[in-house]
Amino acid sequence: MTIRIRDATVDDLPAIARIASAAFHPATDIIAARLFPTLLQEQESIRDNDIYSWRYAKKTASLSSPNAVMVVAIDDALPVKDQVVGFGLWDVYDHKPKPQNATRTQADLEKTANQARTAIYEVPPPSFDQEAYAELRAIVSADHQEMFGQTGIKDVWHLxxxxxxxxxxxxxxxRMLLDWGLSRADSENKDCYLMATPAGRPLYTKRGFEVVRTVPIFGVSHHSMIFRHGK
Structure with a gap:
């Protein structure tokens, strides 16, 4: 296995959406289960298509955002050239522009982002629970305020x-994707913050993240965690 990390591009979006849909599927992830409630057995394929469409729109908006950094992990040992096997998405403010956007005009970026936001917020998939999503956003936003005050996550690298x-x-x-972000944050003298699921917490704890507070999300305890710069 030969893994390398590089900036994500538009061509990577289908693979990123597919990985996000599989890694955070309603069958194994409590948040996805609430956002996409269980349908009849014969409608599961419809729900899976809705999940993919929503993930694709979300990641498209993120890739177009000046306040997001998205990278992918490529396994060069696989027979498929440039195959994406993982991705990391960080909210980062006051960061240098992403290289892959250098040749695209700001108008192009804003158009792409607006189209994606419309798909997410104005025309969500039929099986998507908008009330649950609004509740989730309120919980996450409140945690940002509790952790960092009025500035929210603007002074940290948020995974x-x-x-x-x-x-x-x-x-x-x-671990490699995580270390990539920690290294970049360290180069900018910034802490890293994330909200960990119970399943994800061990990875972050082993890497040196500290649990600051526990936040219930849809009846399951999640963990606000910090990695202190220079640790």
Whole structure:
């Protein structure tokens, strides 16, 4: 296995959406289960398509955002060239522009982002629970305020998503993606913050993150965690 980390591009979005859909599927993830409630057995394929469409729109908006940094993990040992096996998405403010956006005009970026936001907020998939999503956003926003005050997450590197293809998990890919972000944050003298699921907490604890507070999300305890700069 030969893993390398690089900036995500538009061409990576289908793979990123597929990995996010599989790694955070309603069958295993409490948040996804609430956002996409269980349908009849014969409608599960419809729900899975809705999940993919929503993930794709979300990641498209993130890639277009000047306040987000998205990278992918590539396994060069696989037969498929440039195959994405994982991704990391960080909310980062006052960060240098992403190289892949250098040749695109600001108008193009804003158009892409607006189209994605419309897909997310104005025309969500039929099986998507908008009330649950609003509740989730309120919980997360409140945690940002509780942790950092009025500035929210603007002074830290916030790990929004860390996803690894289920077929390639337990190979250290998540750790490599995490270390990439920690290294970049350290170069900017910033702490790192994330909200960990119970399943994800061990990875972050082993890397040196500290649990600051526990936050219930849809009846399951999640953990606000900090990695202190220079630790």
């Amino acid at each position: 929004d998503y860390l996803g690894v293809d289920p077929q390639h998990q337990r190979k250290g890919i998540g």
